[in-house]
Amino acid sequence: xxxxxxxxxxxxxxxxxxxxxxxxxxxxxxxxxxxxxxxxxxxxxxxxxxxxxxxxxxxxxxxxxxxxxxxxxxxxxxxxxxxxxxxxxxxxxxxxxxxxxxxxxxxxxxxxxxxxxxxxxxxxxxxxxxxxxxxxxxxxxxxxxxxxxxxxxxxxxxxxxxxxxxxxxxxxxxxxxxxxxxxxxxxxxxxxxxxxxxxxxxxxxxxxxxxxxxxxxxxxxxxxxxxxxxxxxxxxxxxxxxxxxxxxxxxxxxxxxxxxxxxxxxxxxxxxxxxxxxxxxxxxxxxxxxxxxxxxxxxxxxxxxxxxxxxxxxxxxxxxxxxxxxxxxxxxxxxxxxxxxxxxxxxxxxxxxxxxxxxxxxxxxxxxxxxxxxxxxxxxxxxxxxxxxxxxxxxxxxxxxxxxxxxxxxxxxxxxxxxxxxxxxxxxxxxxxxxxxxxxxxxxxxxxxxxxxxxxxxxxxxxxxxxxxxxxxxxxxxxxxxxxxxxxxxxxxxxxxxxxxxxxxxxxxxxxxxxxxxxxxxxxxxxxxxxxxxxxxxxxxxxxxxxxxxxxxxxxxxxxxxxxxxxxxxxxxxxxxxxxxxxxxxxxxxxxxxxxxxxxxxxxxxxxxxxxxxxxxxxxxxxxxxxxxxxxxxxxxxxxxxxxxxxxxxxxxxxxxxxxxxxxxxxxxxxxxxxxxxxxxxxxxxxxxxxxxxxxxxxxxxxxxxxxxxxxxxxxxxxxxxxxxxxxxxxxxxxxxxxxxxxxxxxxxxxxxxxxxxxxxxxxxxxxxxxxxxxxxxxxxxxxxxxxxxxxxxxxxxxxxxxxxxxxxxxxxxxxxxxxxxxxxxxxxxxxxxxxxxxxxxxxxxxxxxxxxxxxxxxxxxxxxxxxxxxxxxxxxxxxxxxxxxxxxxxxx
Numbered sequence: 001x002x003x004x005x006x007x008x009x010x011x012x013x014x015x016x017x018x019x020x021x022x023x024x025x026x027x028x029x030x031x032x033x034x035x036x037x038x039x040x041x042x043x044x045x046x047x048x049x050x051x052x053x054x055x056x057x058x059x060x061x062x063x064x065x066x067x068x069x070x071x072x073x074x075x076x077x078x079x080x081x082x083x084x085x086x087x088x089x090x091x092x093x094x095x096x097x098x099x100x101x102x103x104x105x106x107x108x109x110x111x112x113x114x115x116x117x118x119x120x121x122x123x124x125x126x127x128x129x130x131x132x133x134x135x136x137x138x139x140x141x142x143x144x145x146x147x148x149x150x151x152x153x154x155x156x157x158x159x160x161x162x163x164x165x166x167x168x169x170x171x172x173x174x175x176x177x178x179x180x181x182x183x184x185x186x187x188x189x190x191x192x193x194x195x196x197x198x199x200x201x202x203x204x205x206x207x208x209x210x211x212x213x214x215x216x217x218x219x220x221x222x223x224x225x226x227x228x229x230x231x232x233x234x235x236x237x238x239x240x241x242x243x244x245x246x247x248x249x250x251x252x253x254x255x256x257x258x259x260x261x262x263x264x265x266x267x268x269x270x271x272x273x274x275x276x277x278x279x280x281x282x283x284x285x286x287x288x289x290x291x292x293x294x295x296x297x298x299x300x301x302x303x304x305x306x307x308x309x310x311x312x313x314x315x316x317x318x319x320x321x322x323x324x325x326x327x328x329x330x331x332x333x334x335x336x337x338x339x340x341x342x343x344x345x346x347x348x349x350x351x352x353x354x355x356x357x358x359x360x361x362x363x364x365x366x367x368x369x370x371x372x373x374x375x376x377x378x379x380x381x382x383x384x385x386x387x388x389x390x391x392x393x394x395x396x397x398x399x400x401x402x403x404x405x406x407x408x409x410x411x412x413x414x415x416x417x418x419x420x421x422x423x424x425x426x427x428x429x430x431x432x433x434x435x436x437x438x439x440x441x442x443x444x445x446x447x448x449x450x451x452x453x454x455x456x457x458x459x460x461x462x463x464x465x466x467x468x469x470x471x472x473x474x475x476x477x478x479x480x481x482x483x484x485x486x487x488x489x490x491x492x493x494x495x496x497x498x499x500x501x502x503x504x505x506x507x508x509x510x511x512x513x514x515x516x517x518x519x520x521x522x523x524x525x526x527x528x529x530x531x532x533x534x535x536x537x538x539x540x541x542x543x544x545x546x547x548x549x550x551x552x553x554x555x556x557x558x559x560x561x562x563x564x565x566x567x568x569x570x571x572x573x574x575x576x577x578x579x580x581x582x583x584x585x586x587x588x589x590x591x592x593x594x595x596x597x598x599x600x601x602x603x604x605x606x607x608x609x610x611x612x613x614x615x616x617x618x619x620x621x622x623x624x625x626x627x628x629x630x631x632x633x634x635x636x637x638x639x640x641x642x643x644x645x646x647x648x649x650x651x652x653x654x655x656x657x658x659x660x661x662x663x664x665x666x667x668x669x670x671x672x673x674x675x676x677x678x679x680x681x682x683x684x685x686x687x688x689x690x691x692x693x694x695x696x697x698x699x700x701x702x703x704x705x706x707x708x709x710x711x712x713x714x715x716x717x718x719x720x721x722x723x724x725x726x727x728x729x730x731x732x733x734x735x736x737x738x739x740x741x742x743x744x745x746x747x748x749x750x751x752x753x754x755x756x757x758x759x760x761x762x763x764x765x766x767x768x769x770x771x772x773x774x775x776x777x778x779x780x781x782x783x784x785x786x787x788x789x790x791x792x793x794x795x796x797x798x799x800x801x802x803x804x805x806x807x808x809x810x811x812x813x814x815x816x817x818x819x820x821x822x823x824x825x826x827x828x829x830x831x832x833x834x835x836x837x838x839x840x841x842x843x844x845x846x847x848x849x850x851x852x853x854x855x856x857x858x859x860x861x862x863x864x865x866x867x868x869x870x871x872x873x874x875x876x877x878x879x880x881x882x883x884x885x886x887x888x889x890x891x892x893x
Contacts (some may be wrong), residue, residue: 004561016243017205020127021151027196034096035063038216039081043182043219043253048744055183056251057090057216061085061110065141081113093227104477143206148229149333150373153415159334163232163269166329167215167242168281169225170265172248173324175262175793176756180222182251182258185215185326189232190266192241194298198236202231209233217251236336239276243268243302245295246326248286261291265326266306274344275521276337277330283308288326310846336377340370348375349385356385360396368407372416378404382432398440399456401470405463410747420466432482435476438493445500449507454514461521494533498545502552506688520566527573534579535825538660543851545584546574551592562601570597570608575616575624583629586620591634593617596641601644604651611673614641618680638693642681646709648676653716663849675717682737690744700752704762707745711765714738731778736796738773739803742766746806750813758817763810767821770807770826774800774835782836800835804843807832811847815874822854 039060049494051819063081084099084107086092090108100105119338123130131138148164167185174180187196188211200208218224234242245266247257264283272274284307295301308325338344344368345352363371363378371378379401386397408417447453460467475490505522509515526549533542553567571593579585593613600610604663617637621630685693697703716722717738749766753759773779779800781789807829811818829851833844 006661015206016137017145018123018130018137018139019145020704021147023152029813031067031071032100033065033120034094034489035065035081035083035116036096037061037063037116042217043217043251056182057789059089059216059218061114062099062107063116064096065120067120070122075610077119077518078118079118081116081118083110083116084108085110090221092218093225094214095473101217105454127236134773138810145205148331152421155746159335160333161234161236161239161398162333163182163231163234163277164331165232165332166227166331167213167228167230167246168327168329169223169227170248170286170326171324172222174222174285175250177250177725178745180220181262182217182219183215183221183224184217184249184251185213185226185247185556186247187213187215187230188232188247189223190243190298191238191606192298194296197234197238197242198233202233230817236334239337240270240274241268243298243306244328245298246284247295248326260653261289261293263288263324264295266299266301267328267330268302268306269335273341274348275341276332276334276339278339279331281327281329284326284328286326312861323757323808335373338370338374340366343367343370343374344702347374347381349381352458356393357396360385360400362402363400368410368413371404371407372413372419375404375416375419376427379428380635381620383433384427384435386430386433391430394436395440395443398437401437401467402460402463406467409462418632419680421469424466424469428473429469429477430470431477432474434471434490435493437467437471437474438497440502442470442497445497445504445675452695454518457519458521462525464522465525465532468529468532472535475536491537494545503551505549506554508554516563520563521883522561523566524568527577528578530574530579539579539582539585540588542579543588546579547588547592548575550589553596557820560653562866565606566597568600568606572613572616573610577611581620586858587629587632588634590617591640594636598640598644600647604648607652607670608673610648611670611677612675614645618677621680621684625633630684631686631688632730633680634686634689635683638685638689639696642693643706643709645678645681646706646713649678649713649716650709659849675722678713679717679734680742683733685741687744690741694744694748702758703748703752706751706758707762708765710741710745714742715772718773721775728778731776732792732796735773735776735779735799739799739806742769742773742803745808754813754815754817760820762818763814763817764821766810766825767807768828770803770810771832773823774803774832774840780835798837798839800837801839801843804832804840808843808847811850817848818854819858822851822858824853826851 004713031871037060039058040055041058043056043058045714045849056104061083062085063083065079065081084095086095087106087108091098095107096376122538123134125133146162150160165187167187170183170185172181172183187201189200190198198211201210201213203210203213215228216225232244243266245264246265247261248265249261250259252258254522265286267277267284271528285305287301288294333340342359345355346363349356349359358375382397382400386395390397404421407413408420441460442463444453444457448457478485479487501522505519507515510521530542530546537545550571574580574589575593581590595611597610600606649671694703696841697706717734723734725774746766749762753762777783779798781792781798784792814821829844829847833841833848835841
C-alpha cells in the first residue's frame with residue numbers, strides 16, 4: 001500500500017512459496033533470490049493528486065539475496081534485504097545483475113526505511129514427503145513455484161503445458177511528438193474465433209490467474225526494455241489456433257491520463273503443421289492502428305505477417321512500412337506438445353501411414369532430451385505401430401526400442417530409467433509384442449559373426465535387460481488376456497533364444513576381437529535378466545537355463561583379458577542375484593560357478609573378484625546347518641576348491657611384495673578374504689566331509705602333498721602378523737578351526753605314513769606346526785584377565801592342552817621312528833613343557849622321559865644328554881621362559 005506495507009497483513013500465506021525441483025546441478029551454481037518491487041500509482045511519485053487519475057505500474061526498487069550459505073546448511077531466518085533503485089530508469093531490466101556484479105555506480109539505496117523481510121528454509125525430499133514432514137508450513141496455503149523447465153525426472157502421467165513468455169523490449173517512433181513516448185504493453189491470449197481466453201496469464205505462483213497483462217511503464221523512452229516474465233498455462237486443447245496479441249499504448253501524464261493505442265503485434269502459438277512456436281527470441285512486427293481499430297476481428301490481422309523472420313500463408317495484404325519492432329522470448333515446457341517435426345510426424349503416425357518407415361528411421365536423429373520428454377507417448381507409438389503391422393515394421397520398431405533403451409544408459413538421461421520401469425509396469429499394453437521381440441533378438445544373436453553388424457549387435461546386447469522386461473511383461477499381459485494360451489510355444493521360443501545365446505558364448509576368439517567384445521557386452525548385463533525370467537518360470541528352470549549359458553563359456557584362459565574379467569564379474573553378479581539365494585536353484589548353479597572360480601584361481605587372475613565371490617558363497621551357507629542342501633553344497637565346494645584355495649593362500653603369501661606399493665596393499669587385502677573363506681569352509685566341514693576328502697585322493701603321493709600343503713598354510717595362519725594385534729576373537733576362531741582339522745588329519749597321518757610308509761617330512765611338518773601352535777601368545781591364558789580367561793575356556797577350552805594330548809598320542813605311535821626326531825625335537829618340546837599349565841606339563845613330561853631315553857640310546861652318554869638339556873633350559877630361562885621351579889623339576893628327572 002502507499003505506506004509500503006503488505007496490502008493484506010492478515011493473510012501471510014499470500015507471501016509464502018515453496019520453490020521445487022531444485023536438483024544437484026542447480027545447487028552447484030550461484031543462486032540468488034531476486035525481488036523486483038513495482039510501484040502502482042501516478043507516473044511520477046511526487047505529482048500532485050489531481051495531475052492524473054489513471055494508475056500505472058512503475059519501477060520502484062530491487063533486492064538481491066545469495067542463498068549459497070543456505071544451501072551449505074546455514075539458516076536464513078528473518079533477513080532484512082536492502083532495496084536499491086536505478087540511477088537511470090532505462091537500466092531497470094538489468095538492475096538485479098548490476099547488484100549481483102556490484103556495479104555500484106548504476107544503483108543506490110531507495111531510502112533508510114526501505115527494506116524487505118524474508119525468511120528461508122531448505123527442505124529435502126519430494127513434495128509429498130515435504131507435506132508430511134512439514135505439515136505446519138502448509139496450514140496457511142503455501143504456493144508452489146515450479147522450475148522454469150522440466151524437473152530432472154518426468155514420470156508417466158505427469159501433465160504439464162506451460163508457455164513462458166518474456167516481454168523483452170521494443171523500438172518505437174516518436175509518433176509526431178516532441179518527446180519520447182511512455183509505452184505500456186497490454187497482452188491477451190486470443191483463440192481462433194477472436195475471443196480472449198480468460199484466466200490463462202499467470203504473474204506468479206500464489207497470484208490469481210488473469211486475462212490480461214499490463215507492463216510497467218518507463219518514462220519518456222522509445223526503446224523500453226522490460227524483461228518481464230509471464231507464464232501462460234494454456235491447456236493443450238486450446239493451443240491450436242490460439243495466438244498472443246500485444247497492444248501498445250502511449251500513457252499521457254496530462255490531467256485526463258489517457259492511454260492511447262498506436263500499434264499492436266501478434267504471434268500464433270502453433271504453426272499449421274502442428275509444431276509449436278520454436279523456443280527463442282522473436283522479433284515481431286508492430287502494426288500501426290488507431291484506438292478505434294477493431295482488434296476484435298482477429299481474422300483480419302491474422303492474415304498479416306507477424307514476424308520479421310517468418311511469414312504465414314499467401315497473404316497479399318500490404319503492410320505499412322515501419323521501423324518499429326517488438327521482441328519477446330518464448331520457452332515451452334510441455335509433455336504433450338513438441339517443436340520437433342520428426343517427433344511430431346512419429347507421434348501422429350496414424351494420420352500419415354505412408355510416412356511410418358521414414359519416421360522410424362529418423363528417430364535416432366531426434367535429440368535425446370526430446371525423446372525422454374515424450375517417453376511414454378513415443379513408446380506407445382512404437383508398440384502401436386508394431387501391433388498394426390509387425391511383419392513390415394517389426395525390425396525397425398525393435399531398433400528404435402534399442403536406441404531408446406541405450407539412450408537411458410547415458411548419464412544425462414540415466415534418471416529416466418524409473419520412468420521406463422513405471423511405463424512397463426503400469427502403462428505398457430503390447431500383449432503380442434513378445435513374439436516379435438524374441439524373434440528379432442534371436443535374429444541378431446544368430447548373426448554375431450557377421451562383422452558388418454557388430455556395432456549394431458553390440459547396441460542390441462547392451463539393451464537386453466529392458467528387451468527381456470518388455471518380453472516378460474508382454475507375455476504376462478497375453479496370459480492374463482487369454483488364460484495362458486500358447487504357453488508351450490512361448491517356452492520353446494525362449495529355449496531357442498537361449499540356445500542361440502549358448503552357441504554365441506561358446507565361440508572362441510584368439511586375443512582381443514570384435515567377437516570377444518560382444519561376449520563381454522552380453523555377459524555384463526546377462527545377470528539382470530534372471531529376475532525377469534523368474535516372473536514366468538520356476539527357479540529350477542531358470543537356474544538350468546543360466547547354468548547352460550554360463551557353462552557354454554570357453555574354458556580357455558589365454559584369450560582376451562578383458563573378457564575374462566567380465567566373465568568373472570558376471571559370475572559374481574550371479575552369486576549376488578536372487579536366483580542364487582534360493583537353495584533349489586543354488587545347487588544347480590554352484591558347480592558352474594565353482595568351475596569358473598577354479599580356472600581363475602589356477603591362473604592366479606582377478607584374485608580380488610574371486611575373493612569377493614567366495615565370500616558371498618560362504619555368507620549364504622549357514623554355519624553348523626544340518627540341512628541336506630547345505631551339506632551337499634559343502635561337499636561340492638570341498639571337492640572343487642579346497643585344494644586350489646590352499647595353493648592360492650600359499651602363492652599370495654609367498655610373493656615378493658615391495659614395501660609401500662599399491663600391489664602390496666592389494667595382496668594384503670585379498671589374503672584376508674581368502675583366509676576367511678578357508679576358515680569358513682573348514683569350520684563347516686563335518687566328519688563325513690573329512691572322510692570323503694581323505695578318501696578322494698587316488699594315491700598316497702597326492703595325500704602327502706595335500707597334508708604338507710595344509711600344514712604349511714596353518715603355520716602361516718598362526719603367524720603373529722596374520723591378524724591385527726587386537727583381533728583376539730579372530731585368532732581364537734582360527735585356532736579352533738586349525739586344531740579341529742588337525743585332529744581329523746592326525747588319523748590319516750597314522751594310517752598312511754607309519755611303519756613301512758613312514759614319511760619324515762610330513763611328521764616333522766606336523767610336530768613343527770603343533771609346537772608353534774601351543775606357543776602362540778594369544779593362547780597363553782595365564783596372561784588374560786580372570787573374566788577373559790573364563791570366557792575363552794567356556795567357549796574353546798584350553799587348546800594348548802588339546803594339542804599337547806594330540807602330540808602325546810602321535811609320539812606314542814611313532815615307535816622306532818622316534819629316533820628320527822632326536823635330538824631335533826628336544827628343544828622345541830622343552831619350550832612347550834616350560835609353559836605354566838599343569839595339564840599341559842603332565843602331558844609333555846612323559847614325552848621328555850621318553851626322549852631322554854632315546855637320546856641316551858642314540859649317544860650312549862646320559863651325563864652328556866643331561867648337560868645338553870640343562871644348557872637348553874638355561875637358554876630358554878634367559879629368554880624369560882620358565883623359572884627355578886622347572887630347573888628343580890628337571891633335576892628331579
